Amino acid sequence: MNVKMPVLEFLNEIAGSGGGVEIAAAGVEPVLLVTAGRLKAILKRLKEDERCCFDFLSSLTAVEYPAYFEVVYHLYSLPLGHRATVKTRVAKDDPQVPSIADLWPTANFQEREVYDLLGVVFTGHPGLTRILLPEGFDGHPLRKDYKLPLRLETR
Known part of the structure; x- marks a missing residue:
């Protein structure tokens, strides 16, 4: 099924x-x-636009490329039954994008996960702290330049 015309016109x-x-x-x-x-x-x-009504953020993730990160938002409209993907690219040396946790509350967890594992900073996030790794963990382990330490301390 192709995207409905009002949505495509709006996009x-x-x-x-x-x-x-x-x-x-x-x-x-x-x-x-x-x-x-x-x-x-x-x-x-x-x-917010009634032609799209993307009321559900189904996932938020990031992909690392040699020169940039691509932050990916998968949107779904429950009332209208269609999807869209929105991507933005940010430089690896200063990976910052605005937080959308105020638009979709589920983004709070997902932004923290991307920050924790890849180091993308979501400006304006209400509490951008590590969510999976312990506080004080050095680095972001899903980055391609992350060096695995020879020894990890465990509790």
Whole structure:
């Protein structure tokens, strides 16, 4: 099933509104590539506009590439039954994106997990602390440049 026309029209409207947004793929699940500076505003529109109504953040993760991180948001509309993926890229030397925990409360846990394991900082997060690893853990173990210590202390 392809994306319903009102949703695709809305996504095209967003992509044409001021730059920083492109539709990277369309079809069953459209993929939007958004600059970090416009990310939160675009996600807010996708959630609140009745043509999309992306009321459910099904997952938030990140992927490491040689020069950047790509933070990936999988959205779903419960009332309308469609999906979309939104991606943003941030430099590896300063990986910062705005927190969306105020838009979708489930993002609180997911942002903390991405921060803990990959080191992406979610600015404005209400409590960005480690969630899986102990406080004081050195580094972010899912990064490609992470060096596994020869000995790990356990409790």
